[in-house]
Amino acid sequence: MRVELAEVFGFCPGVRRAVEMVERYLAENGRLSTLGAIVHNAQVVEELAQKGARVVESLAEVRDGAVAITAHGAGPEVFQEIQRRGLFLVDTTCPIVRRAQEAAREFAEEGFFVLIYGEEAHPEVRGLLSWTRGHGKATLNPSEVQEIEGERLALISQTTKGRAEFWSFVANVVARLGSRLREVRALDTTCPETGRRYQAVQNLAEKVEALVVVGSRNSANTRKLAEVARHTGLPTFHIERAEELRPEWFHGISRVGVTAGASTPDHLVAEVVARLEKLGGDS
Numbered sequence: 141m142r143v144e145l146a147e148v149f150g151f152c153p154g155v156r157r158a159v160e161m162v163e164r165y166l167a168e169n170g171r172l173s174t175l176g177a178i179v180h181n182a183q184v185v186e187e188l189a190q191k192g193a194r195v196v197e198s199l200a201e202v203r204d205g206a207v208a209i210t211a212h213g214a215g216p217e218v219f220q221e222i223q224r225r226g227l228f229l230v231d232t233t234c235p236i237v238r239r240a241q242e243a244a245r246e247f248a249e250e251g252f253f254v255l256i257y258g259e260e261a262h263p264e265v266r267g268l269l270s271w272t273r274g275h276g277k278a279t280l281n282p283s284e285v286q287e288i289e290g291e292r293l294a295l296i297s298q299t300t301k302g303r304a305e306f307w308s309f310v311a312n313v314v315a316r317l318g319s320r321l322r323e324v325r326a327l328d329t330t331c332p333e334t335g336r337r338y339q340a341v342q343n344l345a346e347k348v349e350a351l352v353v354v355g356s357r358n359s360a361n362t363r364k365l366a367e368v369a370r371h372t373g374l375p376t377f378h379i380e381r382a383e384e385l386r387p388e389w390f391h392g393i394s395r396v397g398v399t400a401g402a403s404t405p406d407h408l409v410a411e412v413v414a415r416l417e418k419l420g421g422d423s
Contacts, residue, residue: 141390141420143413144348144397146340150409152333152402154234155179158211159188159405161232165206166191174208175199175218176263178232179403180359182380187405199225206230212263213237215270216245236299237264240329244271247294252325253277255285257309258298262360265298282312291322299331300361300402302338302368306330333402334361338368341399345372348397350390353378354412355401362401369399381408382415390419 151159158178165172171192177185178193185195196202199221206228209218213233222229233241247254254276258265265278275289278298295313297306310326345351351369353376355362366378374397377389390396396416400409 141393141416142395143416143420144344144395145409145413146337146344146397146399148333148336148340149398149400150402150404150406152331152337154211154236154331154333155403158232158234159184161230162188162193162208163191165208165230166193169206172206172208172230173202174210175214176210176212178208178210180362181356181401181403181405182358183356183408184403184405199227202227209233210263211237213241213267214263215267217270218267234299234331236329236331236333237267240264240268240296240299241271243294243296243327243329244268244276245273247296247325247327248272248275251290252292252294252323253288253290255279255288255293255295255313256298257295257301257306259360262298264300268296268298280309282309282316285313285316287320288317291320293317293321293324295324295326296329298360299329300334300364301330302364303328303330303335331402334364337361337365337399337402341365341369341397342372344397344399345369345374348374348395349393350375350396351377352385352396352398352412352416353400354380354398354409355404356380359401359403362404365399365401379412382411385412385415385419387419390416 208230256278260278
């Protein structure tokens with residue numbers, strides 16, 4: 141069985157930057173608290189924990205030292221509380237997420253109600269909502285947008301969502317609200333790196349008979365990548381570790397493609413490829 145890798149896969153620049161910032165601080169100082177998982181990948185979190193990074197759910201758990209804001213970002217109240225507590229800040233917020241936060245803040249300050257195309261429970265989206273100072277809402281379903289505060293609407297997106305889906309959402313919301321709107325602005329805050337991975341898996345599907353997507357199941361961008369892979373019509377297997385691979389999945393398959401979410405480290409992908417090659421050799 142031949143294994144093909146997607147042209148683009150694994151760590152995006154924002155995730156790589158976040159991990160490197162934490163590793164650099166740990167190497168110099170020995171310990172650090174992270175406000176939530178630094179990225180949505182259990183293996184990366186485990187590896188950082190072994191180096192001294194402790195995941196906390198609230199700043200109340202951090203008595204002294206340093207705390208890291210994750211790549212998903214946080215709301216302004218979190219930064220203010222870190223300063224109030226006298227903690228050293230390691231801000232690993234992805235630059236693309238930072239751009240979305242600035243857009244949310246600026247739109248709200250200009251008097252727009254900010255509608256975010258995203259998962260309300262996702263940490264990035266919770267942070268974006270905080271920057272609207274109470275003048276925003278998040279949803280993935282246009283039908284949930286029955287009315288808004290005021291007559292001016294601004295739309296942005298969770299960065300890991302697809303560009304086409306965002307603009308479809310914009311069109312549906314505007315059509316639904318219609319004449320109730322006096323002014324509408326929409327800013328595409330989707331991450332180009334995410335889109336590149338979606339396109340790469342579609343290209344890969346043309347050369348293989350099955351697809352394996354590597355990455356944590358709690359990673360929004362990996363789940364979406366797996367969804368894009370399934371839409372190609374090929375058998376698709378979303379796994380977190382090489383040990384999850386089953387020989388029976390690949391009976392009669394001579395070419396399998398491998399891709400990975402933006403929070404998946406290279407060594408996990410390498411382990412999956414090695415396992416697939418072994419399965420192919422044993423068949």
